[in-house]
Amino acid sequence: MIDVNALIGPYPFRHVPHPDPDVLVRVLDREGIEGAWVGHLPSAFYRDPSLGNQALNEALAPFADRLRPVPTIRPDWPAWERALADAADAGAPAIRAYPSQWQLGPHDASMRDLALAAGEQGMALLLTVRFEDLRQRHAMDTAGDLSAAAIRALARAGNNVRLIVTAAGREMIEEVHWGLTPAEQQRVLWDISWVWGPPEDHLAKLFRAIGADRFVFGTQWPLRLTQNPRANLDLLPDDLRDRELADPRIRVSR
């Protein structure tokens, strides 16, 4: 099992304990998780994420057998195409972008270009709906959640687009999924880090309605407990406990 939604580095709005790669590896060992796709948390808030990508690569290098870097590419920044090529050359399985934090609207042309270009390179574009619950956010954290419209627009951009959407809840997943054609739906994978389990059973309802193969394992460590998505799987109704999540390593590559 791969955690597609792990990060390292501090978070600007609250203290996060030990957001370090060596700690992440110990947590993966403890939880029986094979490896993780890892982003650099501060880069979401940098104007230019390139130095964050450098820090990410350096920090993960000693753990290359377990942790794969997912660099941040800002498509409204000069020379983003070169950054994307560097990511591809480095073997990144995906890239991260944060249109809400960068004030790029749901139909921003540069985001569309980035999604298409990443797909051409065989990399997924990993999006983050939220880092924290809306109700606890710092007064200076004004970005807001990523909108379903933004995800739909990117999923419709082209056949090569591969999206992994993290930290979405049931309503957003359903709104996006049923707002896409069957072909477009196949371009989107969802991590389960923020989907509710019982008694509302949102995860079970999504598995039944959309299919478990549209979902991947993600934790949003170090912001959230790694135990949560595993607990959610463990509490699925009996008839769903053998359903299998998608393996992002297979689904993303073309």
Next chain:
Amino acid sequence: MTSARGEETRDTEPLIDAHAHFYHAAAGRADWAEVNAARFRAGERIGITYHVASVLGSYGFSSPTYFPSPADVTAGNDEMLGICAREPERVRMFVTVNPNYTEHAQREIARCVSRGAIGIKLLASRRADDPLLDPIAEVAAAGGLPILHHIWQHRRREWPSQEISDGADLARLAARHPRVAFILAHIGGGGDYMHTFPAIADCPNIYPDLSGSGVDRGMLDSALDALGASRLLWGCDLTMETGLAKLRALTVLGLTDDELSAVRWRNAARIFPRGSFPRCINSPNTSSRQPATSNFG
């Protein structure tokens, strides 16, 4: 492919969910029975010995969830009494009241406690430090009943549909009623829990429950550091997977067996009326500090 099949989750130690809810036919949702069944299903999987639960009126169907009418309060409590009668081995009851209707609230408490309710549930119908809550707290003190109070962790403004209270508001009420045990609802249920811990640190009769959808790393560590294991109650509220995740996280935070037992059930057994949980029997315990498998959850 990654199998969704998980590990066996049941533990041998008793486990009390101090914050649960059930639905009913007049709650405005067609799947109410499925949701109740799902709570029991997940409870069995987790190993919950007792669900201490409330019904919140009509959950907005005929009056607002957090401002339930007296009629809806009574109807909801009747439904909760019925669930307790059908599930005496695993369900206990908070009687829900709206403190804006003092006499009705007092009558409901007396009526439901006489039929087995073991605590009082207050929503967000009136701010926690309002004098109208004093008559409720006095009844609680006389009956040895804990009060579970809905809380927004650090209210910075008014929010729609609730007259929210935070830890500081509840602390003022708790100071006026030192004989009453107040359960501060869901530290993971919205708002900034880091405000709550110092706000209630000096109020020994406030016991936060761990429930809520929030599973921020550092939340449990901070709660334990600020309040200690003797002040915390395990619970789920609306998301049982987060309850299980927190339960598992507690096991890697280096708690002693005694401390883990305290959070799982002993604190609840201490603050609810004696004899409320006959299936929770004493387990052998040691006070030895357990080595933390990881401090970094």
